[in-house]
Amino acid sequence: MAQQARAIRTRQLILQSAASVFAERGYERTTIGEILARAGVTKGALYFHFASKEEVALGVLGAQMFDDPIPPQTLKVQELVDQGFLLAHRLQHDALVRASVALALDPGATGVNRAAPFRVWIDSIAEALTVAKERGELLPHVNPQDSAELFSAAFSGVQATSAVLCDRADLMHRVAVLVHHVMPSICTPGVLISLDVSMERAELLAAEYEAARRRSEENLTDSE
Amino acid sequence: MAQQARAIRTRQLILQSAASVFAERGYERTTIGEILARAGVTKGALYFHFASKEEVALGVLGAQMFDDPIPPQTLKVQELVDQGFLLAHRLQHDALVRASVALALDPGATGVNRAAPFRVWIDSIAEALTVAKERGELLPHVNPQDSAELFSAAFSGVQATSAVLCDRADLMHRVAVLVHHVMPSICTPGVLISLDVSMERAELLAAEYEAARRRSEENLTDSE
The missing domain is CATH 1.10.357.10 (Tetracycline Repressor, domain 2)
Structure with missing residues (x-):
């Protein structure tokens, strides 16, 4: 469980760092190296979660979705x-x-x-x-x-x-x-x-x- | 009149060129020099119409407005x-x-x-x-x-x-x-x-x- 929790946190950290570099430099000009430097993680850690810069971007895009469904209502x-x-x-x-x-x-x-x-x-x-x-x-x-x-x-x-x-x-x-x-x-x-x-x-x-x-x-x- | 028509066309040309450079490179990174090169006009011609890169951008922003009012309707x-x-x-x-x-x-x-x-x-x-x-x-x-x-x-x-x-x-x-x-x-x-x-x-x-x-x-x- 400890390992899984750390993995979730590392993934979040990479996404947050990538998001801030994308916002500053635009997606096209951002390099994997810049994301690594901002997140302070190793290349291995990043590639464990994401195969490419595009996959990182898809992870950022996915962050706007809800993790849990909205509580059901009568209407x-x-x-x-x-x-x-x-x-x-x-x-x-x-x-x-x-x-x-x-x-x-x-x-x-x-x-x-x-x-x-x-x-x-x-x-x-x-x-x-x-x-x-x-x-x-x-x-x-x-x-x-x-x-x-x-x-x-x-x-x-x-x-x-x-x-x-x-x-x-x-x-x-x-x-x-x-x-x-x-x-x-x-x-x-x-x-x-x-x-x-x-x-x-x-x-x-x-x-x-x-x-x-x-x-x-x-x-x-x-x-x- | 001839001079005024040419001025209107030059202004349009500068705005169209600036718009295409903004779209490719983003507003912040675009230089006046790049707009001049794309439009093929002199620095003097550009500064006759716009005092700065920001004024060019305001001109581009204004292009979404209608030149003439919409024809009046009963409703x-x-x-x-x-x-x-x-x-x-x-x-x-x-x-x-x-x-x-x-x-x-x-x-x-x-x-x-x-x-x-x-x-x-x-x-x-x-x-x-x-x-x-x-x-x-x-x-x-x-x-x-x-x-x-x-x-x-x-x-x-x-x-x-x-x-x-x-x-x-x-x-x-x-x-x-x-x-x-x-x-x-x-x-x-x-x-x-x-x-x-x-x-x-x-x-x-x-x-x-x-x-x-x-x-x-x-x-x-x-x-x-």
């Missing part, structure tokens, strides 16, 4: 709202998540499959919307695939705009505004009145997420 | 839809507009006021939505400022996602999907039924825009 569309608030929180507080999203949107990073994280998000949202539709939460005209592509793209633009205008300080508000602008177009009225899009919920979700993250970090430390 | 919200379709068309067909949007979203371009084009778009949309609300086209709860920020941000993400996934081939469809997801949340039903969000309209608008652009280019040539 499937509430889970989507919760996911939006939580991703906003992680963008505000986790440099690796910010680097992941920046890399996905960096037109200079031509050597990496930047479409991959978009596809993962879209698939996961389309799946949730399909369930929501089966449960009768959505209006009959809704096409889960189109709506999923729109949700993912609109969120991406909302976070990028908030980053440019105010370093993401107003991101939670902007996510709430997004939800207010799309949910009435796709949900039934009975669902809309039960949906919780308040800032209080956003803060509660963020606090629970941070508590779970701390517990999982303590478990890693205990096993060493 | 103010139809003008917003038309603007979305036209910007999508220009992103698909004008490298300078693409470069402008890429520069606005480039986190590496720290020396430029990247917030400026976002602010111009948001202000112009907020103005249109305020008129729409005065005319009774919008539901009573709508806050034109919040909706304008959301429209601008969502469009930005929709075009960026389409760029990553398919080089903007499906951008017109995605803009229509965006309109279908936000307008029902803010417009009155009587407005919704009259709104034209068809691909036919998008194509007609694009054809009219290209015809007007060709006429204005011919006028420039005639005056030489």
Whole structure:
């Protein structure tokens, strides 16, 4: 177990270091040597986790995904709202998540499959919307695939705009505004009145997420 | 007149050249010398139009704006839809507009006021939505400022996602999907039924825009 915990930490350290070098120098110009120097790990340690610079980049891109599924809610569309608030929180507080999203949107990073994280998000949202539709939460005209592509793209633009205008300080508000602008177009009225899009919920979700993250970090430390 | 036409063309040439160098090398690493070499103009010609590399960048950022206002429509919200379709068309067909949007979203371009084009778009949309609300086209709860920020941000993400996934081939469809997801949340039903969000309209608008652009280019040539 101790060995596994150390491996997880080394992998995290390499990803965080790579993310900061990518952010400073751009993906294309970054060398493996620069990542090694920043992380302070050996070449062997890096190649144990990643076969190439591109694989490191794919690891960074993957960091924007959630390790654990969102807690299930009575309304499937509430889970989507919760996911939006939580991703906003992680963008505000986790440099690796910010680097992941920046890399996905960096037109200079031509050597990496930047479409991959978009596809993962879209698939996961389309799946949730399909369930929501089966449960009768959505209006009959809704096409889960189109709506999923729109949700993912609109969120991406909302976070990028908030980053440019105010370093993401107003991101939670902007996510709430997004939800207010799309949910009435796709949900039934009975669902809309039960949906919780308040800032209080956003803060509660963020606090629970941070508590779970701390517990999982303590478990890693205990096993060493 | 001949001199003015030449000046307009030189300015365009410098902006197009700068845009292509920014796209290849990133804004920070680009030198004035590289822009001169690409444009094939003298230092004097460049400094006649722009005082610094930052001013060139502001010129590139400004290229995403429309030279002429959108043709007025009976419904103010139809003008917003038309603007979305036209910007999508220009992103698909004008490298300078693409470069402008890429520069606005480039986190590496720290020396430029990247917030400026976002602010111009948001202000112009907020103005249109305020008129729409005065005319009774919008539901009573709508806050034109919040909706304008959301429209601008969502469009930005929709075009960026389409760029990553398919080089903007499906951008017109995605803009229509965006309109279908936000307008029902803010417009009155009587407005919704009259709104034209068809691909036919998008194509007609694009054809009219290209015809007007060709006429204005011919006028420039005639005056030489």
